[in-house]
Amino acid sequence: MALPLMMSRYYPAGLLGLGLTALLASFMSGMAGNVTAFNTVWTFDIYQSYIRPRQSDAHYLWMGRMATVFGVLVSVATAYAAMRFNNIMDMLQLVFSFVNAPLFATFLLGMFWKRTTGHGAFWGLVAGTGAAALHYEVTGVIGAISLLPKIAVVHAYPSDMAQNFWGAIVAWTTCFVATATLSLATTPKADGDLRGLVFGLTPRSANPEAAWYQRPAVLAAVVLTLTLALNMVFW
Amino acid sequence: MRLDLRYPIGLLLTSYGAILAIEGAVVRATVLGLNVNLYWGVVMIVSGLGALYLAWRRSASAAPRGSASG
Numbered sequence: 001m002a003l004p005l006m007m008s009r010y011y012p013a014g015l016l017g018l019g020l021t022a023l024l025a026s027f028m029s030g031m032a033g034n035v036t037a038f039n040t041v042w043t044f045d046i047y048q049s050y051i052r053p054r055q056s057d058a059h060y061l062w063m064g065r066m067a068t069v070f071g072v073l074v075s076v077a078t079a080y081a082a083m084r085f086n087n088i089m090d091m092l093q094l095v096f097s098f099v100n101a102p103l104f105a106t107f108l109l110g111m112f113w114k115r116t117t118g119h120g121a122f123w124g125l126v127a128g129t130g131a132a133a134l135h136y137e138v139t140g141v142i143g144a145i146s147l148l149p150k151i152a153v154v155h156a157y158p159s160d161m162a163q164n165f166w167g168a169i170v171a172w173t174t175c176f177v178a179t180a181t182l183s184l185a186t187t188p189k190a191d192g193d194l195r196g197l198v199f200g201l202t203p204r205s206a207n208p209e210a211a212w213y214q215r216p217a218v219l220a221a222v223v224l225t226l227t228l229a230l231n232m233v234f235w
Numbered sequence: 236m237r238l239d240l241r242y243p244i245g246l247l248l249t250s251y252g253a254i255l256a257i258e259g260a261v262v263r264a265t266v267l268g269l270n271v272n273l274y275w276g277v278v279m280i281v282s283g284l285g286a287l288y289l290a291w292r293r294s295a296s297a298a299p300r301g302s303a304s305g
Contacts, residue, residue, distance in 0.1 A: 014264065
């Protein structure tokens with residue numbers, strides 16, 4: 001919340017309106033991206049692939065629109081849940097520990113290990129998210145009122161953030177181990193199906209002739225150097 | 236529809252900048268001794284006009300080719 005605070009303190013009427021407009025515009029474009037990603041993943045990757053394959057385009061378009069409406073309603077409901085947290089970062093990290101931490105293990109294995117299978121990835125993700133939920137249900141935070149009733153509190157963390165980070169570690173590890181184990185137990189995918197998807201099976205399009213500003217490694221080094229320099233200056 | 240995105244960007248920045256600059260010139264509110272409304276309004280007008288110039292230059296150079304072929 002540093003940005004709105006700075007704006008309300010230093011911006012005069014006029015620039016304040018422009019600042020709020022810019023802030024809202026960036027929130028809206030971020031939300032639009034998330035909603036688009038949500039309805040695409042649901043309609044293409046889950047609904048079309050597993051629930052109702054071989055339907056007409058009109059049918060999938062309708063489903064995509066319904067997913068958009070549903071996604072927006074869920075985000076509105078989330079805003080009410082967010083009001084019960086001390087600050088937005090605590091809530092965001094809690095959600096990340098449930099969703100992003102196990103998903104990171106899934107992507108890591110899926111992109112760099114060709115032996116990963118769909119079943120392994122799915123159930124690994126379910127196990128990872130389940131582990132995060134279980135961790136949340138059996139640990140507490142000293143002096144904090146929990147959003148959900150706990151099963152039992154076997155450990156109390158000093159802060160919300162400590163609980164979130166340990167939850168993320170538990171979720172990531174569970175997902176990684178479960179995905180790897182289940183993948184080894186299921187039928188491997190043919191190498192041909194994974195071309196362009198798995199790092200080891202994708203031909204690299206390195207272009208050493210490109211000018212320095214067209215080479216990702218050079219640009220990455222520049223950005224990293226600038227970040228380090230700025231951190232040192234404003235330490 | 237082939238809309239050059241630089242037109243709406245330029246129009247938006249120019250009109251917002253004009254509102255801000257007029258506010259700054261009339262009310263003269265200052266932050267840390269600077270009339271930020273006026274200065275930032277001028278910056279936005281210049282950026283907006285720059286975007287409009289780029290869009291206009293593109294359409295001006297494309298138009299003769301289009302009329303010659305059609």
